[in-house]
Amino acid sequence: MLTIQQIRExxxxxxxxxxxxxxxxxxxxxxxxxQRDAERRQIQKQHDDVLAESNRVAKSIGQLMKTGQxxxxxxxxxxxxxxxxxxxxxxxxxxxAERKLQELLATxxxxxxxxxxxxxSAEDNEIVEQKGEIPLLGEDALPHWELIVKxxxxxxxxxxxxxxxxxxxxKGKGARLQRALLNxxxxxxxxxxxxxVQPPVLVNEASAFGTGQLPDxxxxxxHIERDNLYVIPTAEVPITNMYxxxxxxxxxxxxxxxxxxxxxxREAGTWGADVRGLNRLHQFDKVxxxxxxxxxxxxxxxxxxxxxxxxxxxxxELPYRVVKLCGGDMSFTSALTYDMEVFAAGQKKWLEVSSxxxxxxxxxxxxxxxxxTENKKTELLHTLNGSALAFPRIVAALLENNQTPEGIxxxxxxxxxxxxxxIN
RNA sequence: GGAGACGUGCCGGAGUGGUCGAACGGGCUUGACUCGAAAUCAAGUGUACCCUCUAACGGGUACCGAGGGUUCGAAUCCCUCCGUCUCCGCCA
Numbered sequence: 001m002l003t004i005q006q007i008r009e010x011x012x013x014x015x016x017x018x019x020x021x022x023x024x025x026x027x028x029x030x031x032x033x034x035q036r037d038a039e040r041r042q043i044q045k046q047h048d049d050v051l052a053e054s055n056r057v058a059k060s061i062g063q064l065m066k067t068g069q070x071x072x073x074x075x076x077x078x079x080x081x082x083x084x085x086x087x088x089x090x091x092x093x094x095x096x097a098e099r100k101l102q103e104l105l106a107t108x109x110x111x112x113x114x115x116x117x118x119x120x121s122a123e124d125n126e127i128v129e130q131k132g133e134i135p136l137l138g139e140d141a142l143p144h145w146e147l148i149v150k151x152x153x154x155x156x157x158x159x160x161x162x163x164x165x166x167x168x169x170x171k172g173k174g175a176r177l178q179r180a181l182l183n184x185x186x187x188x189x190x191x192x193x194x195x196x197v198q199p200p201v202l203v204n205e206a207s208a209f210g211t212g213q214l215p216d217x218x219x220x221x222x223h224i225e226r227d228n229l230y231v232i233p234t235a236e237v238p239i240t241n242m243y244x245x246x247x248x249x250x251x252x253x254x255x256x257x258x259x260x261x262x263x264x265x266r267e268a269g270t271w272g273a274d275v276r277g278l279n280r281l282h283q284f285d286k287v288x289x290x291x292x293x294x295x296x297x298x299x300x301x302x303x304x305x306x307x308x309x310x311x312x313x314x315x316x317e318l319p320y321r322v323v324k325l326c327g328g329d330m331s332f333t334s335a336l337t338y339d340m341e342v343f344a345a346g347q348k349k350w351l352e353v354s355s356x357x358x359x360x361x362x363x364x365x366x367x368x369x370x371x372x373t374e375n376k377k378t379e380l381l382h383t384l385n386g387s388a389l390a391f392p393r394i395v396a397a398l399l400e401n402n403q404t405p406e407g408i409x410x411x412x413x414x415x416x417x418x419x420x421x422x423i424n
Numbered sequence: 425g426g427a428g429a430c431g432u433g434c435c436g437g438a439g440u441g442g443u444c445g446a447a448c449g450g451g452c453u454u455g456a457c458u459c460g461a462a463a464u465c466a467a468g469u470g471u472a473c474c475c476u477c478u479a480a481c482g483g484g485u486a487c488c489g490a491g492g493g494u495u496c497g498a499a500u501c502c503c504u505c506c507g508u509c510u511c512c513g514c515c516a
Contacts (some may be wrong), residue, residue, distance in 0.1 A: 048485040
């Protein structure tokens with residue numbers, strides 16, 4: 001979240017940022033935050049003063065007892081008691097003020113980087129780069145949801161029976177392709193300097209809050225009520241939260257991790273004609289990269305991550321474009337996001353396969369993730385992450401773009417991992 | 425799942441109601457000594473919030489797994505929860 005210090009010190013910048021993100025009533029929101037903050041400080045001052053007095057009296061009682069001044073001690077006790085009662089009233093008011101302030105702060109999204117374009121929706125996003133040949137297929141080119149049936153490699157109907165819609169089975173070469181992608185993506189990331197981790201796929205409430213899924217995306221996650229655990233929507237959550245409540249030393253930085261997990265999303269109310277087949281699932285596989293950086297390095301790291309993801313798409317010979325999201329289309333927690341979209345020639349659509357974001361100190365503030373600077377100050381770190389990559393839409397594009405009368409060709413880079421060069 | 429033990433600062437480890445943010449040792453930082461290093465000696469060494477216009481400095485409050493309670497006063501007593509370890513059970 002934004003810290004109260006940030007809001008106090010850079011009020012105008014914060015308001016302008018929220019407006020760019022199309023937050024309604026930004027000015028009033030920030031005014032309310034500042035007013036609540038002032039209230040809180042005033043109450044805390046009173047509370048601290050009363051407690052300080054109470055502590056002084058309590059200490060003097062100890063002295064009086066030692067020197068045997070019983071009467072004096074009794075008098076002091078009575079005084080201490082009334083101070084204590086006053087403090088108790090104040091502590092309740094203080095908690096209430098803190099709770100209100102925190103609640104309000106938690107609803108404020110991150111503010112965008114200055115380079116983020118103005119805009120309200122995906123149509124205002126800025127295309128930064130486009131690479132690769134868009135394949136010219138004949139009129140008989142099939143979308144992937146027909147190809148998977150034709151070659152019997154992914155089975156949605158059985159998944160519906162066993163679990164529900166959006167939970168497919170991968171079979172035969174389809175399953176093997178998943179395994180190939182997993183190893184391919186992990187091997188590449190490790191070569192690029194990311195340390196592999198295999199995280200839990202269930203996280204507690206504090207972790208879900210730490211990376212910003214709670215309270216903003218409560219309805220998006222599966223929740224296990226009995227144990228109060230959330231099923232992760234992305235590996236970002238457990239991996240970034242490894243460092244929650246930590247003060248890192250400079251020599252530990254930068255931190256770079258890669259992890260594979262299945263991801264689970266309820267996607268309530270988002271089903272429609274344009275999310276057929278693999279385009280949107282409740283369970284899907286993803287390899288995620290995460291970096292934790294000193295603030296002054298984070299934008300260089302973002303570019304590095306973006307180019308790394310591009311190199312994967314190039315290795316897979318997929319035509320893609322890089323899109324910089326506009327203010328209105330960005331996520332709650334992000335300061336700058338690049339989406340990577342591949343062209344799927346069967347459905348003739350661009351599909352988002354990766355989203356690479358710099359959260360600056362937004363997640364770090366929620367997680368209390370800091371480092372000690374050279375002059376021994378503690379300072380919030382910056383967190384970043386990106387998909388590298390999400391499997392289903394990659395598979396969709398591979399199937400559609402590489403279909404031939406003989407079968408579906410597998411790109412060269414993947415062949416050592418699949419053990420075959422065609423699905424037929 | 426059952427029984428028991430335990431949870432203190434960067435680490436080890438004291439502390440069973442008052443002057444304890446916390447002995448002692450190690451580590452680390454700075455200084456002295458040295459051509460330099462080692463050894464030795466001395467000093468320092470947590471986090472958050474608040475107050476002082478800001479900052480340094482200073483002052484206050486809170487924090488000894490978490491949350492409650494008892495008390496004028498709790499790391500120390502009581503309750504609940506979480507975690508770790510040992511034994512038994514179960515099991516991939």
